[in-house]
Amino acid sequence: MEFKTLANIELDELLEVFNLSFSDYIVPFHLTKEILAAKIIAEKLDMNISVGAFEEGKLVSFILQSEKLENGQKIIYNGGTGVVPGSRGKGLVRKMYDFIIPSLKERGADVLLLEVIEGNAAAIRAYENLGFTIIRKLLCFRGNINSGVESSTVTIKSLEDFQWDNLRSFWDIEPSWQGSEYVLNPMPENYQALGAYSDENLVGYIIYNPGARRVLQIAVDKAYRKQGIGSGLFTAIADGQPVAINNVDDVSKETDVFLDKKIGLQNWLSQFEMTRSI
Template sequence: MEFKTLANTSIDEILSVFNHSFSDYIVPFYLTKEVLISKIAAEKLDRNISVGAFEEGRLISFILQAEKIENGEKTIYNGGTGVVPESRGKGLVRKMYDFIIPLLKERSADLLLLEVIEGNQAAIRAYENLGFTMVRKLNCFNGNINSGKGNTTVTIKELTALQWDKFMPFWDIEPSWQGSVFILEDMLKDCLILGAFRDEILIGYIIYNPFSRKIYQIAVDKNHRNQGIGTRLFDGIKEISEGQTIAFNNVHDTSENTYTFLEKTIGLNNWLSQFEMKRNI
């Protein structure tokens, strides 16, 4: 058995092992090459700091990772761990981390971050045994947006820039990796941003990718909540998406009001939940 980074491993080989690893997963799924390439680009996954286990030169397990520096702290994000079914039970995830952590220390990394599906007890126990602790629960929603019931007294306009100085004061929580400032800064060309205005003042916004049909962020000024502003923003996405199914992943599970809003008012289904886990290096 050999452990090394994925710097010289082809996308095709990673794709093959990725799909084989997740074929019997708690939520089975299959990626095309185009979707994997898009995931790597969108999540800023870096094969130079990703790791694989190789048996007789053949990839059998991997951890795909990305890196960001924020507030002086370097975080390494696990964007996907896979082990082919016939090689499970050999402690490969621990062995891959044992290999890659010294290299991450050389890069002055401070923190490991990942998400694991609620109900995947084997993975949760494995990560806890590796020193990870649960930080928060993240809910994933999908479905068709209900017919418009939003506040029609506000004006909805398309924005051409990510106005973080105006957006961030609306936040109650920090977005997860996929919806973070770090990720979205490089995705502007793929995203549509709608702003809600009252008397020409921005009071809410939503960020949506029409290609993947994913919502990354929505927030409303605290002084204008419970007035149909969020619903009005979703009305705008419903019109743009022409009624197609949309997804809104990794919504922080802290507010019963947000959960009720997305399910009862907007009509989305909480089809999956994940735990965000962290570990100091």
């Protein structure tokens, strides 16, 4: 078994192993080449710090990773771990981390970060055995936006100027990696960003990926809540098709109730965010 970075991996080979690894997953899914390429770009995954296990020259396992500097810490995010069925039970995830962590330390990395499905007890135990600890629970929602949700008196229009300090002041909870400022700055061209304005003052906003049908961020100024602004922002992206919003910190019960009762989305899956210092 050989371990090396994925710097020279072909996308087609990674796609084949990715889909085989997740074919019998607790939530099975299948990516196209275009969707995998979009994921790599959207999550700023870096093949130079991603790692693979190769058996007789063929990729059989991988960890896709990205890095960001936040609050003085360099964080390494695990954007996906996969092992093909025939290579499981060999401790490959531990061995891949053992291989890549020295390189990450040389880059000044401080923390490893990942997400794992709440019901995947085996994976949770495996990561705990690697030194990871659960730091928060994240809720995933999906469904059709309620028709006729209340509108408000604000004007909703394209959001062009991203004053992140101002946007952060609207937050009750910190977004997960996929919806973080690091990933969204600069804003991907194919994303839709709408702002809610009261007398030209921004009082709420939504960031939406139409291709994935996923809301990355939604927030309303605390002084303007309970006025239908959040509902109006969801209505503005509604087209009759289901949407999703992933990894909402469950500490915000207000957000949970809003998405469920007001917007009509269901909490269909929950994950744990886990970290480990290195």
